[in-house]
Amino acid sequence: MEFILREITSTNWLTIIITVCLMLLATAKRVNMLRFTDFMMLFSNSKYIISYQKLNKLSSLFNAILLLFQVVSVSLFLYLCFGVFEWKVTPNQITLYFKIAIIYTVIVICKLLVEKIVATIFSIDSIIDEYLFYKVSYRNFMGVILLPVNIVFIYALQPSKIAFIILLILLIILNTIMLVSFYKKNENIILNHLFYFILYLCALEIAPYFILYKLIS
Template sequence: MLRDIISNDFFTIMLVVGMALIATAKLTSPKRFNDFISVLGNSKYLKIYSREQKFFDKFDALLFANLIISVSLFCYISFKFFTNTNTISPDTMFKISFGISVFILIKVFIERLIGSLFEIDAIIDQYLFQKISYKNYLGLVLIPINALLLFSFRPTLTFFYVTVILLFIVILIGLVTSFKAHQSLIKHNFFYFILYLCALEIAPCIILYKVIISK
């Protein structure tokens, strides 16, 4: 019986699709894209476009689609490296992508629901916009990393550690920026802030980790 192996052609297609999504976002909103590129060192993007956000934003949707593709590829490459296996069928990639999408979207839905229940929709919408922006930025960072891991050299444990630290720094910058923007509100509601961190930031990650290692 033949093993199901995902060839580099499949990876190449996914990388090209991801880059096409980014190119489309840049072509449709060139000024916004240029502002987005500098989001790590400049809060201009967050201040301007958080006021213009819509329930469905085509620019964010394109970058989010690339995020799902990029994260899925990195997860597969990581799994392949740490388990030393090539026996993952192509539909597994789609399952990974679907699982990541559902995980993020359900989390966003719950946070929006909480915002509606406590009548703080404006604050939650701004906070979610900031988080999604930094997550979408991860999608950009992962494209060259995935390309290197797939086509340039054999991945090493050190490279994975450096990559994870880099991604963590991007996420941390996003969290610090968001918390700094709402620091006065956090100070007056510190208990609820800690409760939020435990329930909606830390707990989902722990649950996801438990699900992954149990497979």
């Protein structure tokens, strides 16, 4: 039998990051247990969206905690991606993680602010508020999905390029399904402003992720 040696690196700071994720989820549950329960069922039914889309703003404490959780969890997954794909970046490890987290946070916040400004300019605040709540809720839940994935690849399995490529494809598919379902629901509005919709997709849904990679690398 041929043994494959795995390089073991210090996971102390990674353990702290994962603990922070768990603490944020526990805090969100403590803030509003019923809403947290509905949120955890987000992909199986639309009760969370229907119940809270018009009643709650993104600035609520519950949403703020989950948005912070998304940043911490997604940034950890991106950090693992940089290691697996051996992208040439400096510096490494914890400094790289915080660099990813800071840039990701700035991009997320800037996108939200720009979208709110666009909504105010074109007097479409109601639909944009619904869209932002819908989008942020599903992406927060993707952060929940990525948490056990991060734990498995940090402590149990050797990360591989194939596994991460499959994960990235699945995340893109899930994100696309989520966006398309909302666009389909508001098809008439989009068709009446098709040029601005295409401009929005290019400027605020695609470009920021290229900027994220460029800034980190």
